[in-house]
Amino acid sequence: MGVFKRAALTAVIATGLAIGAMLRYPGGTPLDHTPAGYSLSSNFLSDLGMTVGYNGQSNRLGAALFVASVLTLVVGLGWTLATIVRLLAREHASRRWASLGAVLGLLACVAFAGVGVTPENRVMTVHVAFTVWGWRIVTLVAGLMAIASFRSTYFHRRAAVAWLIVTVLLAMYSGIVPFAADIATANGLVIQVIAQKVASCVVVLGLIFVAREADRAGVGASAKELVPVRNGRGPSPRSG
Numbered sequence: 001m002g003v004f005k006r007a008a009l010t011a012v013i014a015t016g017l018a019i020g021a022m023l024r025y026p027g028g029t030p031l032d033h034t035p036a037g038y039s040l041s042s043n044f045l046s047d048l049g050m051t052v053g054y055n056g057q058s059n060r061l062g063a064a065l066f067v068a069s070v071l072t073l074v075v076g077l078g079w080t081l082a083t084i085v086r087l088l089a090r091e092h093a094s095r096r097w098a099s100l101g102a103v104l105g106l107l108a109c110v111a112f113a114g115v116g117v118t119p120e121n122r123v124m125t126v127h128v129a130f131t132v133w134g135w136r137i138v139t140l141v142a143g144l145m146a147i148a149s150f151r152s153t154y155f156h157r158r159a160a161v162a163w164l165i166v167t168v169l170l171a172m173y174s175g176i177v178p179f180a181a182d183i184a185t186a187n188g189l190v191i192q193v194i195a196q197k198v199a200s201c202v203v204v205l206g207l208i209f210v211a212r213e214a215d216r217a218g219v220g221a222s223a224k225e226l227v228p229v230r231n232g233r234g235p236s237p238r239s240g
Helices: 003-024 045-049 060-088 092-117 120-151 157-175 186-217
Strands: none
Touching: 003 045, 003 060, 003 186, 045 060, 045 092, 045 120, 045 186, 060 092, 060 120, 060 186, 092 120, 120 157, 120 186, 157 186
């Protein structure tokens, strides 16, 4: 199984677990504790990890599914990033950028694992700290990987462009949305909730796309078998 299929399978499994957590969430939002069930526009993804919903009902099974979903993403996509880094590290021009991205990527994995195992209703301050730093670090990771991909001769230009798009969107999410939308208001809550879900999809889909490019570049090939694409102007070893 190639890196693309593993990344895609990780996303499918994690999404299934998250949907299960949504179906099990008893109800309530940060501003209104009365609605039943999970609201895609008024509940953060982290609300799924609460052991008790905002309406006061138990959510232990839903929380367990959420933790499983987050850890699946952390392990699966962390492995995907590590595989991409190993390919980028084969070239001197991209090695240091990819290596720094790998170090920060490990920190991002730790932060998001922390998000999964720290329920809002028990340790809100710690949970928020993990969340804020997780998004900030993963934005830096995407930027470093964009630079590394631009400098690599094994990856097509579109891989670097994908990383750059992810970087810009995440920077907007982590640097603008929290200040532009007040979570204490109904409209502000909706904006932040939707922005979080969009940012999550951007990270997952971006990694899956680059994983596909890694397979095309010959991520499992030996150094002698790898053929440079010459910054997007030549054929990759698997493009035919």
